[in-house]
Amino acid sequence: MLAAVMSATLVGLDALPVSVEVDVGPGLPSFAIVGLPDAAVQEARERVRAAIRNSRYEMPPRRTVVNLAPGDRRKEGPGLDLPIALGVLIATGQLSQEAVRGYLAIGELALDGSLRQIPGVLPVAQAGRALGARGLLVPEPNAVEAAVVEEVPVYALPTLRAVIDHLTGARRVTPTAATVPPPLPAQTSSLDLASVRAQPAARRALEIAAAGGLNVLLVGPPGVGKTMLARRLPTILPALSRVEAVEVTKIYSVAGRLPAGSGLIWQRPFRTPHHTASASAMIGGGGGPRPGEITLAHHGVLFLDELPEFRHDVLEGLRQPLEDGMVVVARVHGAVRFPARFMLVAAMNPCACGYRGDAHRTCTCTPGQVQRYLARVSGPLLDRIDLHLEVPRPPTDALLAGPPGESSLRVRDRVIAARERAAHRAARGGSIPTGPHGWRGIDTVDDGALGVLRSAAERLMLGARATERVLCVARAIADLDGSDHIRSAHVAEALQYRALDRSAGRPP
Amino acid sequence: MNFGTPQSPRATPPSEAEIAAYVGLSLLPGVGPRTIRRWVERAGSASAVWRHLPAFAEPVADREEVLTSWRSLNPAAVVETARAQGMAVLVPGDAAFPALLRLLPDPPPVLYVRGRLGKAPSVAVVGSRRATPYGRAAAARLAFDLALAGVTVVSGLARGIDAAAHRAALDGGGRTVAVLGNGADVVYPPEHAALVEAIIERGALVTEFSPGTPPRPGHFPRRNRLISGLSLGVVVVEGAEDSGALITVEYALDQGREVFAVPGSIFSEGSRAPHGLLRQGARVVERAEDILEELNLSSPGTVGPDQDAAQDAAPGASGEASGQQRVFDALAAGPRSLDDLVETTGLPAAEVAAAISLLEIRGLVATLPGQMVMRTPGAPPARR
Structure with a gap:
């Protein structure tokens, strides 16, 4: 007898609908899975066999063939255990095909027949909605996540037996309610910009970066607070929108980093990969392929401390995602696209010993050493970083006794206003809002601003790409200033945030 | 009293009567600055000339007409009107009267000023009203850099090149002076009202014409004489063959000012005037530095940050x-x-x-x- 059960498998961040067909017929007893299953799917045979027996159903010794359609795409992960088990039960007459019709089933089986959490249920639920499924059968720990997709009823089921009891009507389960908490109010972390004292220039630069969604490089001696500044950047960014939250949750779900029973992630990601990270850990890859750190930082902040210590191929791999806001990981069975629209915050010392330009310590580097240290970060990568800021050592007394700075909440209000202005302008067809993804057109730049820019390019020796970055920064400054036009004062301020371009032109 | 140099600045500011006398003399029909200067030198003061005008007016062609208006004029009232509208009324004896104008053979007898004339060196940027985008960009670039270097940019508030130069100077954080062919209370052309406000804030409007005087074609050559007179050099950006900018150049040459010309496209009518000047030996300008060097303003410190x-x-x-x-x-x-x-x-x-x-x-x-x-x-x- 033939059976068919609807399910799905992950391809990148999305789910591909899979029809699980099972045929049980005469012949030598065997259990075969065809249709490009990966190793985990092959092993489903053993789990399904044991789970069926331990749930007190029969696993008849006959010739069993499972086909996963479409046959030309690779299926992965243990999530197909449940639909395969259901297919076997239908094909052996222990469950009616009619009972399963319209349901999308997914979940990993334990040998005792209980259902285990699997990664990537949120995209599967979206696929179920697209297919018009009448319900989703998912492991209990995945239910809240699946219920983010509100249009399809989600049934949280602990065991294979509970699934069948629900389908046969022996014991119906009520759908999991879509418990979507509202976006958390302002203060969710103990971090606050108020604790940054006596560093007005750095505070201002962070505010500009947040307003424009710009990439920042902090350069300064050890211990001046570069990491402290970076960690506070998420506190002045606007809250995630629902659409953004779903995207972020999907990424963490697929990466298997979603805690059991959790729903939407409402907090902006803040990722701090170590400088020994490999290219595939950073960019994404592996057999899956799995999202890397840049995708985990989507809609959030990627913080790279000790930038020059990162491997060269890792840094170069950042260039294209920084430009495009996404990364394409190519594999034999097709390419996968991961979103990667993050703010890059990098920190580095001004030289190998760390004390160049420090008022209180002497730098022991030779000019050659300084050059070599700075050269580890390639020019093309620097060109994609909008703000370079030198962070000098703040005076100790100001750190201890100075008044606290403005709170993150107040700064964030200005950031939100600036972003709204930029979005409004983009909606009217004006120049695209700032960001690493390009600033186009000079329609809103004053003659005066262009004049300052030109004089600066000539006298401070700025290159063409640096000049474009200055305009990006000036765009964000103008938005903070409540101006659609970029004026000379905005450009003049922006010029101060290109420390590394200009160190080339100044005397050693 | 020193009869030879009645126009040098005095220790004491000119009296109200002296100011009114200069205003009166400037309003007489057919009596020009050169005549007024000669009379004042002879009499020792403008008020003396005003009191004994019939005697001085002896050789004037339209003597009767001059005397008629002399009898009917009330110069003190004109001064009062001007001041009520926020204008300063400057005469050659005043310490605030621009030194460069005082040295002319025919200094304007009266200047009505709104805003403040600074002491910084000035350069005029002039050109066609029918400016091309290239011309406007060139004027803006030069004026901006001049302003950035602390030089005051002088021009005539006309459409086209003049307006571009004024605006760029303001954008450069500098000062600019607009010389008018009408009363300082009349905004011409009318679309420059906002620009006028900005100039008063960060520079000055200057005119020889009394309050309420409308713009007339005949006024503009006199305005051009002041534009070059107030400046160390005149930069011509664009102009047709018969451009008013050439009148300014003629005055500049008479007054001993440097003349600069910005080359243009050979296909543009607006290049005729500057190219003609270049042919005659005017200096080529590509960058503001070309002007600053020629006028000895280029070494750092010649013009400090924001003298004015x-x-x-x-x-x-x-x-x-x-x-x-x-x-x-x-x-x-x-x-x-x-x-x-x-x-x-x-x-x-x-x-x-x-x-x-x-x-x-x-x-x-x-x-x-x-x-x-x-x-x-x-x-x-x-x-x-």
């Missing part, structure tokens, strides 16, 4: 310029970090950063590793 703007900064005037001055002053004791400067000046970080950039572009300060800012060796010492 510092005074403007008093109450309510341009924050941009005063920010630069305050940052520059704060660097007197040696290099400082941006954070220090924010604390010392009390200005927001944004404003300090912008001021540093502009000072850097002007070559007055330099930044060092570690976010330190210092004055460059060539920068002038602190002012005030």
